[in-house]
Amino acid sequence: MSALKIKKGSSSHSAYDLRSHFSDVIERHTLAVIVENEPGVLARVIGLFSGRGYNIESLTVAEIDHTGHRSRITVVTSGTPQVIVQIKAQLGRIIPVHEVHDLTVEGPSVERELALLKVRGKGDARVEALRLADIFRASVVDSTLESFVFEITGTPEKIDAFAELMRPLGLQEVARTGVAALARGGDSIV
């Protein structure tokens, strides 16, 4: 039960910040939740967020260890420091939850999301879409004479920016995976 290692004043910016847990500032945190891969475990996590009125900005889940029956849920949430501490403690109470890590607090981390975007257009718009895709290092995974499907990987902000640019060029549909995140450096949490 790692949930309550209440570090005084931990924050996204500095481990030595001594702000009150009861401040009103809304912070965005990325949590990595390692769970037993069993039926209903995702419902328990989601039910906790909806039942207690916490925010989910992004949620990703997949099995990461088949033999060990482990899944990793990456959840991006926001709230005051007090609420963030509560969320972690409440997650820690769920029986099939093995570990809760706050990647935002525990050091630098990398976050990536994958998106597929369908863009429909002809003439200059089509050329412009392809040119922008190249700048964003998006690749074409499907093509017709009138459309492209782009695959792009990056931070959520990068995908937002790319989608915004595609909108006037004939953006039809977007599918996003949600955020996957890992701590930087050689240490691992599982």
Next chain:
Amino acid sequence: MTKTMTGAKIVVQALIDQGVEVVFGYPGGAVLPIYDEIFQQNKIQHVLVRHEQGAVHAAEGYARSTGKPGVALVTSGPGATNAVTGLTDALMDSIPIIVLTGQVPTFMIGSDAFQEADTVGITRPCTKHNWLVKETDKLAGTLHEAFHIATAGRPGPVLIDIPKDVQFATGQYTEKSKRTSHYNPQMKGDIDTITELARAMETAKRPVFYTGGGVINSGPAASQLLRELVEATGFPITSTLMGLGCYPASGDKWLGMLGMHGTYEANMTMHDCDLMINIGARFDDRITGRVDAFSPKSKKAHIDIDASSINKVIRVDMPILGDVAHVLEDLLKVWKANGRKTNTEGLAKWWKQIDEWRAIDCLGYEQTGTIIRPQHAISRLEALTKGYDRYITTEVGQHQMWAAQYMGFEDPNRWMTSGGLGTMGYGTPASIGVQMAHRDALVINVAGEASWLMNMQEMGTAMQYRLPVKQFILNNERLGMVRQWQELLHGERYSSSWSEALPDFVKLAEAFGAKGIKVDDAADLDDAIQEMIDYDGPVILDCLVEKHENCFPMIPSGKGHNEMLLRNAKTQGAITATGAVMV
């Protein structure tokens, strides 16, 4: 060693191996194989309740009065949905119970079969954990794990949903000892913070122990250590509704219960203290009142086994995550090793102040004339039953608060009441659960007539198993607490808060085969109570009391601890617009 047997037999074998003696339940199609196994053995006694809600509350009463987990067994669909209130009640009050539900066979799940419900889905938010077991081989392990999870750490209800084909099929039985669980909550508290608290205790001028149900749940050793700590330090002690009995009410350091209907001295002590030591309580809204006015001048320590309780409502300076008994043991050790120091001068002043608050006599009342005051009824019940091996259960409302105020509890596990959820209808089945565990004890359910009617069918259970539970009904022909709030908050418009067409409780008792007594004159009260005690069997005592009595003291919603309403207070406009939205 593993043995092969049917799923139904595995269930019964696992219960026996876990030391279960009593199961409260109600049969139905989806649990018939388990009932068939129960029929063919005599180690576990099954108590047939009259409604599944009653089974769960009875299991709660059993658990709270023994410290052992309670077990309930119900069928699929409506059996399971009827258990939901009891599960939620147990979750809110941290009561270890195991509820077994039948389910339609695995191949019919999802087909909207007869008496099918998504039981694990429905009960996910109202259990500590739950399981749907789809393979007979996994049944034994799951059952053993369920007992571990229900009782370890912060206790709570668990549920196992067992499809009927899993009960019929054969599988391997694995024994209890073979189990390993990753769920092993931390018991020992952080010694540095404990030392910091011990230091704070040495210098505090106005300390108070604020104790709760966590002390009771931690076991008898925790209550023993708490008593030692209170006697050694001489600090005043108060408790929540859930913690009554962890420190004896006859002790001279006892301030009475705190909170919305707590004593004046307890709430003022909490408000003015400079060191608050929360032991196994959770800063519930019935305790804190207005959060920003809650004990503004104090340093706060919080001992709790549940990390999510710490800093949830009130920010504390010394969080100690651990089991109450373990932490108190260390705290006593450290404090003694450092020379058993307290601030004697400060404490003497503090007690002088507390004695002034006590002199207000906030629970005083006058019993004049023939109409029985409810406070008087409870006081007489207390006086006449004090010498007995006594267990008290309650329903929910004014009578519950009066019982908490006017009865004294000397030991833990003697007081069973629905605290967090506030479940009307809890007391009667709970009294049955208690009496099953303590056959020779005097078990009394202090009730209001409205609450009592919610699970009165359980009188049938009491009769069938010859359980001499005493139903002490304070009958004001009102939903008393609702009426009180309507008086305080809704301009005395008593919308649907009176009980019309009440049954004749004496005849009702007789219809069940129990004894009925009615008393409406203060002069006859003692005789009626004594008659109830002396009768060898279930009794319903219909005690007609003053109809418009309010429960005081009271912290109105949205007010701080130092803004209590005392008796004879002007109640109109006591709750402001901001307080009115709170419950």
